[in-house]
Amino acid sequence: DAGVxxxxxxxxxxxxxxVTLRCKPxxxxxxxxxxxxxxxxxxxxxxxxxxxxxxxxSGMPEDRFSAKMxxxxxxxxxxxxxxxxxxxxxxxxxxxxAEGTGNTIYFGEGSWLTVV
Amino acid sequence: RKEVEQDxxxxxxxxxxxxxxxxxxxxxxxxxxxxxxxxxxKEPKLLMSVYSSGNEDGRFTAQLNRASQYISLLIRxxxxxxxxTYLCVVVPQGSYKLIFGSGTRLLVRP
Numbered sequence: 214d215a216g217v218x219x220x221x222x223x224x225x226x227x228x229x230x231x232v233t234l235r236c237k238p239x240x241x242x243x244x245x246x247x248x249x250x251x252x253x254x255x256x257x258x259x260x261x262x263x264x265x266x267x268x269x270x271s272g273m274p275e276d277r278f279s280a281k282m283x284x285x286x287x288x289x290x291x292x293x294x295x296x297x298x299x300x301x302x303x304x305x306x307x308x309x310x311a312e313g314t315g316n317t318i319y320f321g322e323g324s325w326l327t328v329v
Numbered sequence: 330r331k332e333v334e335q336d337x338x339x340x341x342x343x344x345x346x347x348x349x350x351x352x353x354x355x356x357x358x359x360x361x362x363x364x365x366x367x368x369x370x371k372e373p374k375l376l377m378s379v380y381s382s383g384n385e386d387g388r389f390t391a392q393l394n395r396a397s398q399y400i401s402l403l404i405r406x407x408x409x410x411x412x413x414t415y416l417c418v419v420v421p422q423g424s425y426k427l428i429f430g431s432g433t434r435l436l437v438r439p
Contacts, residue, residue, distance in 0.1 A: 244425055255431035256373070256416070269426060304372055308425070318427060320372035 215239070217321035219305050225327045231293040234324045237286055238307030246306040246318060247280055247290050256304070262288065295328045302326070330355055333419050335430035343438055346407045350433045352400045352417030361420035362393055364402050366413045367432065373416055376402075407437045 218237040226232055238245045246261040260270040265282045273280070277296070282288040292299055302325050308318040335352045342348050354362075362379035377384065379391040379400050390403040400417055417430035 246427075248429075256429035258426055258428070261426065263425070269424075317375045320374070322372050 217305055217307050217319055219303075219321035219324050221324055222322065223325045223327075225329065226295055228296055228328055229294045230328075231291065232295045232299075232326060232328075234290040234303050234305075234326070236288045236290070236305030236321060238288070238305070239319055240286070242307035242309050242319075243285075244308045244318070245282060245288050246308075247288070248304040248306065248320075249301045250304060250323075251301045259290070292326075295326075297328045300327050331431075332356060332428050333417055333430040335417050335433045337431060337433060339434040339436050341436045341438060342407055344407055344409060346437075347403065347405045348407060348435065349401060349403045350415055350417075350435075352402075352430050352433075354398050354400070354417075354419045354428075356419065356421055357395075357398060358422040359419045360422045362391075362400050363418040363420075363427070364389075364391055364400075365416040365418055365429070367416055368413050373429075376415070404435075407435075409437050409439065411435060412437045 220235045244263050247259040248256050249259055250256045257272055259272045260280045261268055262282045278292055280290045302323040304320050304323045306318045306320045333354050340348055364376040365373040366376045367373040377386050377391050379393045381393050383392040388405045392401045414432040414434045416432045419428045
C-alpha cells in the first residue's frame with residue numbers, strides 16, 4: 214500500500230517567493246496533519262484536518278501560512294511570501310478516524326524547504 | 330514550560346548496554362502516550378504505545394507514571410541499529426493532536 218506521499222521532496226527558493234507543498238494521505242484516513250521540524254523547535258503541529266475540515270490551526274505561525282484540503286486525497290500548505298526562517302522539513306501525516314486513541318499516525322517522507 | 334520535555338542527549342553507549350530515557354509532560358489530562366523513532370533525515374515512525382500498566386516489545390519496555398507525569402523507555406542489549414532519535418509523544422484528552430518532545434538522541438557504538 215502507498216504511504217503518505219509528499220511533494221516536492223526538496224525545494225530551494227528565494228525569499229519572497231510563494232511555496233506550495235503537497236500531500237496525499239493514505240486512502241481511507243480521515244485525519245491529516247501538517248508538522249514542521251527544525252533543529253531549534255523540534256516537531257511542531259501546524260494544523261490538522263478531519264474529513265477535509267480544519268480542526269485546529271493554532272500552530273500556524275502567521276498569516277503567511279495557509280493550508281487547504283479540497284478533498285479527501287489532497288492537501289496543500291502554502292507559504293506566501295516565504296522567508297529564510299521558514300526553512301525546515303515539513304511533514305504531512307495521516308491517520309484513520311476510528312474511535313479511541315490507539316491508531317497510529319503515518320508520516321510522509323517530508324518536504325525539505327530552504328529559503329535563501 | 331514545554332508541554333513535553335526530553336533530555337536531548339546524546340546518549341553514547343556500547344553495544345549490549347541497557348539505556349533508559351525519560352520524558353515529562355505538563356498536561357495532567359493527557360490520555361495517550363507513545364514513543365516514536367526517527368532516523369537521520371527520515372520521518373518519525375511509531376516505536377510503541379505506552380500503557381498505564383507498562384508494556385514490553387522485545388528489547389524495549391515502556392512505562393507510564395501518571396502521578397509524576399513521566400514516561401520512560403528502556404532499551405536492553407542495545408544494537409548498532411538502535412542509533413536514532415527517540416521522540417516522546419503525548420495526546421491531550423479530547424484531541425487528536427500528537428504533541429512531540431524534542432527527542433533524545435542515542436548513539437550505540439561497536
